[in-house]
Amino acid sequence: MKVVVLSGSPHKNGTTAKLVDSFIKGAKEAGHEVVRFDTAFMNIHPCIACNKCQETDGSACVFDDDMVKIGDELATSDCIVYATPVYYYGICAQLKTVIDRYYGIEQKIRRGQKTFFITAMSDDKKTEAINASYLAFVDWLEWNDAGILNAMECSVPEDLDKTDYVEQAYKMGLSI
Numbered sequence: 001m002k003v004v005v006l007s008g009s010p011h012k013n014g015t016t017a018k019l020v021d022s023f024i025k026g027a028k029e030a031g032h033e034v035v036r037f038d039t040a041f042m043n044i045h046p047c048i049a050c051n052k053c054q055e056t057d058g059s060a061c062v063f064d065d066d067m068v069k070i071g072d073e074l075a076t077s078d079c080i081v082y083a084t085p086v087y088y089y090g091i092c093a094q095l096k097t098v099i100d101r102y103y104g105i106e107q108k109i110r111r112g113q114k115t116f117f118i119t120a121m122s123d124d125k126k127t128e129a130i131n132a133s134y135l136a137f138v139d140w141l142e143w144n145d146a147g148i149l150n151a152m153e154c155s156v157p158e159d160l161d162k163t164d165y166v167e168q169a170y171k172m173g174l175s176i
């Protein structure tokens, strides 16, 4: 299977990255091909709702940026992983920007993929809003949620060491 990982954290060695690394380790051990994008370090313009993509065949976005690369990989993917630090109860802007740009490429990326959701957060509760947001766009795109991991009470990567979240992420990757 081809697995596309979209990670939004601006911390290259942060909490989210540690979980993502572990997920990928499991996925690779299970024999899958993994393509990873760290969206915080890419050139991706936010959707400006100009509707140009809707007026044509749904693929002609006015921005020619790194979203083209991501879209091409999603169009041939079997599994997509969304990883984000929780920002104000939601998906971080660096990842949400990518999701909003699906507006122009929905037909191309709606392929019944399996999806996973990984979050890192300081709080020990209040995951309802972010999980509901993820499940809603997964449903809209006719994808299939295969698992959610909310790493709670993890403000910094070292906090993960007191938990089994890294192991859980590894097992998720292995389970694809």
Ligand SMILES: Cc1cc2nc3c(=O)[nH]c(=O)nc-3n(C[C@H](O)[C@H](O)[C@H](O)COP(=O)(O)O)c2cc1C
Binding pocket: 009, 010, 011, 013, 014, 015, 016, 017, 084, 085, 086, 087, 088, 089, 090, 120, 121, 122, 123, 124, 154, 155, 156, 157
């Ligand atoms: C702008 C901002 C907003 C945040 N909002 C929340 C929040 O709503 N809930 C929460 O539990 N943690 C919140 N946090 C904490 C981060 O989610 C947490 O520290 C996470 O581990 C950071 O992951 P990273 O190392 O991958 O950046 C916030 C952090 C930042 C910088």
